[in-house]
Structure formats: C-alpha cells, structure tokens
Amino acid sequence: MNVYLKTTFNISYTHLSSVQIAGMISRVISSFVGGHLIKRVSLRTFGLAMVVMIPLFSVVWFFLDGNSTALFPILGRVPQPVILPCCSSLLAGGIFAAVGLLQLNLLSALSPKEGTTMAMAVHWMLTGTLSALGPLAGG
Numbered sequence: 001m002n003v004y005l006k007t008t009f010n011i012s013y014t015h016l017s018s019v020q021i022a023g024m025i026s027r028v029i030s031s032f033v034g035g036h037l038i039k040r041v042s043l044r045t046f047g048l049a050m051v052v053m054i055p056l057f058s059v060v061w062f063f064l065d066g067n068s069t070a071l072f073p074i075l076g077r078v079p080q081p082v083i084l085p086c087c088s089s090l091l092a093g094g095i096f097a098a099v100g101l102l103q104l105n106l107l108s109a110l111s112p113k114e115g116t117t118m119a120m121a122v123h124w125m126l127t128g129t130l131s132a133l134g135p136l137a138g139g
C-alpha cells in the first residue's frame with residue numbers, strides 16, 4: 001500500500017504515516033469493544049460479521065484520484081489519496097484487530113486440552129508460512 005501510494009501519487013512520508021496511525025488508533029479502540037461484543041454474542045456470530053465486513057474496506061482503492069485535494073483547518077491541503085485510505089483505515093483497522101482477537105479466542109477454544117501449546121504453535125507456523133508465501137506467489 002505504501003509503495004503504491006508513494007510511486008503512483010507521490011504522497012509524502014508524513015501522509016503515509018498518517019494512514020498507518022489511523023489504523024493503529026482504530027485497532028486499540030476496537031480491541032476493547034470487540035472483547036465486549038464477543039461476550040455478548042457468540043464467537044461464530046461475531047467472526048462471521050467481521051469476516052464479511054473485511055472486503056468492504058478495500059473498495060476505496062478504486063476511487064483514488066491523484067488530482068483532487070481537500071482543505072482541512074489545521075492540516076491545509078491534503079491529497080484525496082490520503083483522505084480515503086485514512087477514513088478506511090479508521091474503520092478497517094478495528095475490523096482487522098477484531099478478527100485477530102477472534103482468531104486468538106477461537107484457537108484457544110478449539111485446541112485440544114492436552115498439547116494446547118503444540119497445537120497453537122502448529123497453527124501459527126502454518127499461518128506464518130502462508131502469509132510469507134503470498135507475496136512470493138504474487139511477485
């Protein structure tokens with residue numbers, strides 16, 4: 001994401017950092033809310049809602065326009081390819097954190113009582129391997 005915004009729209013590193021910071025703020029806040037929601041509704045219901053919502057936040061990438069800007073009171077002129085990903089990150093960061101929280105809860109709930117540590121280690125090893133193979137396969 002950062003390389004695309006920098007090379008295609010010539011976004012400054014300050015603007016790139018603001019997109020990342022927006023997602024991180026959202027992650028911190030939503031972790032508390034997600035924990036309470038998991039207690040109120042079941043893990044499956046919460047997980048299904050979060051997994052269904054994740055792809056919706058990638059739609060903003062189809063609407064980026066490098067020529068348009070918006071005027072903000074303190075910040076001045078901000079390019080539109082910074083505004084849309086920031087707004088998306090404010091929501092998507094929370095959703096991704098909620099899915100991570102869900103994954104941790106489901107992993108501990110579904111792993112066998114004997115050998116829990118080994119089951120969790122195998123799960124994270126497979127997850128890490130698949131995550132590393134994705135960029136290699138994509139080029």
